[in-house]
Amino acid sequence: MHKQQKINKKIALIGMMGSGKSTIGYILSKKLNLRFVDIDKKIENSENNSILEIFETKGEEYFRKIEEKITIREFNKNEEAVISIGGGSFLNKKTRNTILKKSISFWLNWKSETIIERIKNSKKRPIANKLDVYEIKELINFRAKTYVKSNFKINCENLSKNQIVKKILNIYEN
Numbered sequence: 001m002h003k004q005q006k007i008n009k010k011i012a013l014i015g016m017m018g019s020g021k022s023t024i025g026y027i028l029s030k031k032l033n034l035r036f037v038d039i040d041k042k043i044e045n046s047e048n049n050s051i052l053e054i055f056e057t058k059g060e061e062y063f064r065k066i067e068e069k070i071t072i073r074e075f076n077k078n079e080e081a082v083i084s085i086g087g088g089s090f091l092n093k094k095t096r097n098t099i100l101k102k103s104i105s106f107w108l109n110w111k112s113e114t115i116i117e118r119i120k121n122s123k124k125r126p127i128a129n130k131l132d133v134y135e136i137k138e139l140i141n142f143r144a145k146t147y148v149k150s151n152f153k154i155n156c157e158n159l160s161k162n163q164i165v166k167k168i169l170n171i172y173e174n
């Protein structure tokens with residue numbers, strides 16, 4: 001990737017719930033000395049409510065509208081940043097096009113079994129809460145067809161957090 005393209009370009013972390021976007025994003029932002037933005041947190045702050053509560057009281061459609069608005073706003077800011085987006089956000093075409101235009105995107109890819117193990121008992125995740133293991137697997141396969149549109153796919157299985165960060169930095173800095 002040519003250096004010129006990176007000016008004011010953000011790093012976007014894409015992937016399923018439980019793929020480590022927030023953790024990896026935070027470490028990356030420290031290493032690069034950039035602002036770290038966790039879109040889920042931005043939504044919670046702007047709504048003054050937890051993601052779970054927003055889903056329960058206002059429904060998914062409402063959540064997706066706010067998610068689109070906040071995600072696009074963050075990607076349109078004229079500054080560099082590392083941004084971790086919600087697992088469903090990249091499925092929205094308008095959001096995805098903005099992310100692809102404004103950032104270098106990395107899909108944190110794991111085996112379905114690993115993701116399922118991490119999210120199946122999560123109480124905080126409204127999407128995972130209502131699905132059984134088979135349905136989560138279906139969702140992972142379905143979303144993978146869109147996640148693959150990210151600029152880079154990082155196969156994270158068997159890698160430590162630092163190794164994942166190194167892989168991303170190698171691509172970003174070269």
Ligand code: S3P
Pocket residue numbers: 015016017018021040051085086087088089125126127
């Ligand atoms: C969602 C993922 C969550 C959050 C919401 C919906 C999804 O974000 O935005 O619960 O549809 O996959 P994380 O991927 O950060 O857990």
